[in-house]
Amino acid sequence: MKLTGNVWKYGDNVDTDAIIPARYLNMSLPEELAEHCMEDIDLSFVGSVQKGDIIVGGDNFGCGSSREHAPLALKGAGVSCVIAKGFARIFYRNAINIGLPILECAEAVTETEKGDELTVDLTAGSITNARTGKTYRTSPLPGFVMRIVEAGGLVDYTRERLQSHAARR
């Protein structure tokens, strides 16, 4: 599975209040949340983000609250993938669970600039920067996590398992 998009670059510790401020948590649909995504740290994001764009962040991306609204807002805004040096653990789970691809690759983060065009090959685990022509390898997802991703997220994965359990009984 290949994704190509332009980069929005942010620093370390992008917290969930930055991704979607808590004042909008009276809503929960991705398209509603997307209208306020990143607005407290980057007012230009909502107006300019294009479908397929890629977010590149530093360490501890998605720290703070457990709100699934954060990856939902990114997905609703059309973001195809988040690449960071590292992710906060609840955000990591949430992204996997809702089917928002995320990759850890410190080297790619360091050498990527805002506006760069990246091509991400999720299956092969590679990131290619069109500006520099450089390709980076990323560490593959743990097998158990990969099965959730392949099923299309945790809900689909669980539904399949529940059905097969029921069939065996």
Add this chain to the structure above:
Amino acid sequence: MGHTLAEKIIGAHVVDGDGNPAPREVKPGDLVEAAVDVVLANDITAPISLREFDKLGVDSVFDTEKIILVADHFAPNKDIKSAQQCLAMRQFAREKGVVNHFDVGQMGIEHVLLPEQGLVLPGDLVVGADSHTCTYGALGAFATGMGSTDIAVAMATGIVWLRVPQTVRFVYTGSLQPWVGGKDLILYTIGQIGVSGALYRAMEFTGPVVDQLSMAGRLTMSNMAIEAGGKAGLFPVDDTTRAYVANAQMRARAKRDFTVYEADEDAEVLQVIEIDVSEMEPQVAFPHLPENARPVSEAGDVKIDQSVIGSCTNGRLEDLRVAAEILRGKKVHPDVRCIILPGTQTVYLNALREGLIETFILAGAAVSTPTCGPCLGGHMGVLAEGERAVSTTNRNFVGRMGHPESEVYLAGPAVAAASAVTGTITAPQEVAK
């Protein structure tokens, strides 16, 4: 090789591929599926959980007693959209027969409410769609925050997948200075290790100082484990825990048995961090990260517009007693709005009976029904552009309490109360006589 508290609790809850109990020894890095004792959600996270639950193709929740739903974030309903969210949660609770649904009048801030009502117990495996679910580590439970989809699946199956975390042990030695409490200990600790200093790890809080710490202080510390990126923040169970739990179980609708787990002496931990608290002052974490902690004497001249005392971090009776000790016979500075939020109805009632509420009102503070409201800029104390608050809450991110150009300074109840009196961030001893 021995095991840490986190490993023992997770190991005891492991299930096999068919969901049957299969307790075993686990080690850090193991991916396991485990049975949960409590599954928690609130009015802002439950709506997504319910939507995902409906897609799972099951009719009922795994256990009507083990799911807890609390309307605390934007409740009492702050606007129509919030009202719709609380309504969706209420309807789900009725349809599925969820016993522990706490609505306005019974509800409190979830992480103050659940321990108080004997709903979480030592040795439990608790998951909640709220990052501060880690609070229950104070009771010797393994408790961690997850997102709404994880919680939807846990509601349906009673099972979650977990990676067994490495443990970092903190040992607190020395003796505490006056006005220094659990909040100061945890802010100092986060200041030392940073907001990702315990990422994916279990924090184990030990040592003679925390042995002397009250349950309120321990709950405050565990509450903020997530602010260091921690997966959980656990305390060993001792007589203080047992006394607290016995008292809480008297309030419980149904008394449950529990198991006390102990870390082995030879347990392998990633790191041991010793902190001598003897010179520690009350701490203040400056904007915009909880790791920006400094001693209150080094705060400088920070003028404030609001002081918030409450939240899942510091909304317990003991916290209100500390605030009242400082506010008694004093007046809140005319340029400051001081907002005090007892964490639960029980905390509120006890504060009323002890005369604390009268103290607050006479001092010119506003006292609110329990809600998470101001902590996350929801309602009951949202900041305007350029305003500053000192707050006993747990996060000071950009825009956390309102306008993106506002600022939050995190502190314990003593500093928050003293600052409310002077109008600038102030050490408690400068106000208390």
